[in-house]
Amino acid sequence: MHKRELLTFALVTAFSASAYAQDTCDVAEPMDDTRFFRRISIDLRGTGPSFEEINVVKDRGGIDEELIDAILENESFVAAMRPYHASLLWPNIDATPIVPDTHVLFPLEITPGNPPVYLSPVRSVFMRAVGNGAIFVPCLDEPAQFDGNGNIVATPLEVGGETVAMQEGWVEVEPYWAPGTTVRVCGFDAQPNVSATVCPGPVERYPFVEPTCNQFRQFANAVQAPFDGTTVDCNGRQAIFAPNCGCGPNLNYCQTQETGAIIRASLLEQELRVVDEVIREGRPYHEALTQKSVDFNGPIAHYLEHQATLSFDLEAAGDPDAPPPPIPYSDFQWIRVARTGRHAGVLTTPGYLLRFTTWRGRAHRFYNAFECSSFIPNGPLPSPQDPCSDHEDLTQRCGCDACHEALEPMAAHWGRFSEYGFRNLTETQFPRNGLGKCSPPLESVDALIDCFRQYELEPVGEEQAYAGQLNAYVFRSDDEARGVDEGPTRLVQQSLDSGRLSSCTVQKMWSHFMRRDPTQEEYETIIPELIAGFEGSGHDLKSVVKAIVMHPAYRRQP
């Protein structure tokens, strides 16, 4: 507290006998117009006012409702609300690899002074290394040679009389990220094929691929799925088993550090643009969590079209309910696309699904951010020897049930958006019961992976009753299964119907702008009024913000 304010505090309390009897200090004074305008400007526009703006306020004789309305209608208010919504959605997907390392290219100056040559060091392991030699050998810094069939010619690298790698030269490629230019790319990385044969061998040539091929060969044999000699897409997850797959036409299937960063930033921007749109257009606030439309730009469209399906670790596939527009990577304009199906605002954008990779994580964030609630255990875990610890169903297992009784049904709403990715598990591709789909013979190794990841195929204990079900339906009652079927929109509607969403939004807005939580008295008086106003306005966020900044308490300075 400033010295002058302390003095005021002392003077007022010295003459106010009643101040001693109550635990409320009411010495706070309203700010004068210019300081109040500064506060309003920083809170609602993200910046202090300019000299000209200060003079405008002075000329108007202060800050009135009309001025606040004008500020709220300005685009700067949309921008000022960004950090608030970022604090709810935690937009950062740096911890999630969105393409495998085999498809990340780095420029390497092989010969000092020569132009850099792009290559993936990890692909070097699979494509160049032989014997017991060095595994990260780059290509040669010379133009690649091709045989009569168009195959790349690789020459052995001898060290100590032993061949440690097979090296090829580079080729010039027009990359998707810079049309009209060319870059040098190691020949194996630059291969433009869109499909190729898996595991052609021999093991002497591909010693780091063949062991994994053998493993998959055994899996495939077990479920009678074809493997050897099959052709796979070079932008699919089995591409690494196919030596004739590279980065595809125009390097479409690969990223550089720069393009990867742009794609990540775009995925997060796409998420926050949903909220921007709702605020800008003054639509009901909850539509940020339910609306179908979402914006795409070139980098996102390119990623979804060419790169999203490359990884074993990331579950992704073309989404028939949200097809990206056919625009090139280099088109940075945002294009509105109407999604269909169970898509729900920010909650089913790749940005949200990649940030919160599990169903429970997605539900938990929603619970914290939009219902102002937390999961708190009701005590220590009981002994693992206790019979109640044997339940497979966490809503039944003691020590877990207090949280999971609520969490599991909530998490089910994301049940048809795969964990560890953002794949839309449509009924067409993933029927609720997978026993038929997942019984041998399977059509491919990809089908094998899908079945074991998405279905309950090895049930134990209480899971037996759900054998063959899509994972999201395991342990779910008929009513809870509706959450899986209808998606997060149903959860949002429940939150809206119960008043939790409105109440939480108002409380968070109050805390955000007042920089403190409501007092008990305010919980009982002001907050209910604000909630009623928010709901009465059709859940217009601007209306609640306006009510808060026009409240006398907001203008007071401590």
Add this chain to the structure above:
Amino acid sequence: MNKKNFLWALPLLVACEATPEPPPVVIPTPDPKTPVTSTEQPTMPVDHPDPVGLEVASRGPRRLSVEQLERTLEHIADLPLGSIEIPENLALTMGKPDFLRVTEESLDPSPLYMKFIVDLGGFYCTGIADADLNAQTPRPENQRLMNRYPASVDDGLEHMLLMFTGIEGEDAAPYVERLRRAYDAGAASALGARGGWEASCLALFTSPEFLLY
């Protein structure tokens, strides 16, 4: 031992060889410490409740976030949008969340934050002085933050106070008085008037009236 101390000790070594008597032990006096600014708390009336626990039905003070700081500094000095961009790693240190390791913006005026603010203030105020007080091509008066009213230093200080804090009128008088002292002290340096403006700018930049709103 650094070179300076070594040279200081050299005559003593020579003296030791010449006379067997040990030199008198000199206990160095510690450097005087700059006192930390203190605020006198007023004496509370008898039976007054502890102010710490009182509820104040007003908006809580909060310091500027990193983004608000960037945009506000641009507005204060009439700079184009995007002129000031604090590097990402520094912004993280100053409390901006990355939403991976840190999910909540730290808005405490911590000592670490103040350290960076003092450094940033130095860069900012020097940069503004370079533009506003440029001997050959100073910015037009109506765009300046510093020396906006060449005929009156106090008017110029009032303008800076208004732009940094929104304080003006009667409330501004005690601030301008203190700023004037900072200005005079800075102007007495080798930098002359420029030193005065930079000192005033830095005083405002690091003031709670600017950093809290």
